Amino acid sequence: MNDAFREQLQYLPDYLGAHLLLTVSALAIGIAISLPLGLAATRMPRLRAPLLTGASIIQTIPGLALLAYMVVLFSLFGFAPALIALVLYSILPILRNTVTGIQQVDASVVEAARGIGMTENQILLRVQLPLAMPVIIAGIRTATVWTVGLATIATPVGATSLGNYIFSGLQTQNNVAVTLGCFSAAALALILDGLIGLMEMAARRRNPKLGVLAVAGLLVVVGSGLAPQLSDWFGGGQRDRIIVGAKGFTEQYILAEVVADHLRDAGYDVEVRQNLGSTVVFQALAGNAISCYIDYTGTIWANHMQREDNPGAEAVLAQMSAELDSEYGIKTLGALGFENAYALAMRGGDARERGITTIDDLAVRAPNLVMGSDYEFYSRPEWYALRDAYSLEFKDKKSFDPSLMYSAVADSEVDVISAFSTDGRIAAYDLAVLGDPRNALPPYDAVLFISPKAAEDATLLDALRPIIGEISDDEMREANKIVDVDRGTVREAADYLNEAIGRSLN
């Protein structure tokens, strides 16, 4: 067993437990909703079409979009929005199979039941439901497999699941983590599918022994998976826990660890919640669901404040801090010292050959060049500002996962990318960062935000102050390089940063 695998394996009990808790709760609530709805639909045929259509429509919403809706609509964070989305997804198969299962019961059997004097409830409970049971269980089985799979994408809304392995692993190109995440989720789905399949068979063959076996198996699997979660609850582990948020890229993982280390040093119980979406993490902070996270001034300036002007780094920081404080009560503890800006970058040799050093130079050549970027850049205000300021018109525009963007430009798949200025791969791939003489892009100083509630805790603020103003561009770039280029762990990169900023280890 190698070290990379062992390092990932330590997260398994937490991730698996959280994944199971999410899945099992969603299924339990899903059954509690769908079964009565299905029975109501068989009693009142007029309900059937609208109910099934409604459930089908929910099913057509892409999983990630449904999760995002929950966050936006209800301002929820973490377990709750993921649970609601999974419950909604589980409804269709259970509802549909309940309706079909009951409809499939031989009409002469129901006729006989009524004819010998069973009441409608007795017909339902003693005849229709038992005979429809295998079909209903088959629906629950389908819902289970869907739910286990879907729970992996609950990570960006702040719910811990096996998806944490996959999201972080993809960002840091850690194949061990990705494989472990996929394999565990698939294994969980297969095991639950098999056990519920056994229940279905027991119902079909009317074999109670087989049913008891299946239920016992389910209890063992679910019980052992949930053990860490349950001991957490009963041990009161959730008490006063500080949650540090992080978006889904390497720099954020490293900084979150550094922040967490400082809080632990001050005696706090800390949990890092990674891979949160940009909107999710901000809302979670405003709603005190997380205590702190790091963002970049330009991002808040352009996206949350909808500003297109650029009054300079200091003015942006000052105005932003004032507005976040007055509007949300969010405290800006300070800038970390480095800037992680959006910057257009090209292959170094290519730029020198064509004599391109600024975006002005690029604009002339742009019609012959292909632009590559992450998924969100083209829909961000920064892109519009940049495009309009330099009249940029590319031959083609492509989107990549941010971690793949750099190799794409290095391998000449694209010619220009919207790089992050602190990324270690800029140096590693010999990329040239182009100047922005028209100041179209706002400054992107990294700042540490504290939630309204955590801002009242002076000890917490004191514990984090040593980080403020201590991380230089070079140090951040080096830390990112440790993970992205040298294939070190996030822990190693965080240790490097801690040492660089002189964290006193005690």
Place this chain on the structure above:
Amino acid sequence: MAFWVFLKLGGSLAEIRNRDVMIEFENVTRSFGSTRAVHDLSMRVAQGELVALLGESGCGKTTCLRMINRLIDADDGCIRVNGEAVTDRDPVALRRGIGYVIQGVGLFPHYTVARNIAAVPTLLGWTAAEVDVRVTELLELVNLPANQFAHRMPNELSGGQQQRVGVARALAARPSIMLMDEPFGALDPMTRAELQDEFRALQQRLELTVVMVTHDVSEALLMADRIAVMHAGQLLQLDTPHSLLTKPANEKIASLMAMPKTRADRVEALINADEP
């Protein structure tokens, strides 16, 4: 010849008329949408009598049957069971007191034979011991030894055995009335004949009042005390098999009743014909 002799054994009409009236239809009408399934129908069924409702599909015979235990309610007119209007009774309680046998048998596939037969007694709240005794008794009555059959599942039985269980289930709570909707329709001819004879004997022994829907003329002639011939929702003639054969009210009934004999004659002709 045996065919004609059997008919005479049915008992005289006068004797039946003197018994108590068990089921009575008085000007009963029932429509489904614009279709008139039963129109202004009146008839009486005496205690211990087996009346066959005979007619082609859609003539309203099944609707008549289902109105007796209120699986369908009449639009107009009155149906009395034991002198009491069925509409005054709770349908569930009414049904528990009337045996009901249908063509598809309708045994509960998830219950053993014993539990199927115990269905109504269980609904009526009999004790487990009472139910056990009754189940054994009934299985013997329909010639299915309890030790062999009580614990089987319906899908392990032949069609004839399933129908015997269906009859046993209908008899479980000792009803004095039994409604049967083409009970032997799905059986092979040998089994059907055997069950028809057995059931008729059982019915006479238990003095059951039976209304049986059938479209099989031979079945009606050979089993019923009286036959109600129906057409398009109306009762054309209600009489003993003998009277229907000898004094049909019209040409249509005459040709319907003559059918078994016509076919028997053709079979006889085959027997008498020289081998080609």
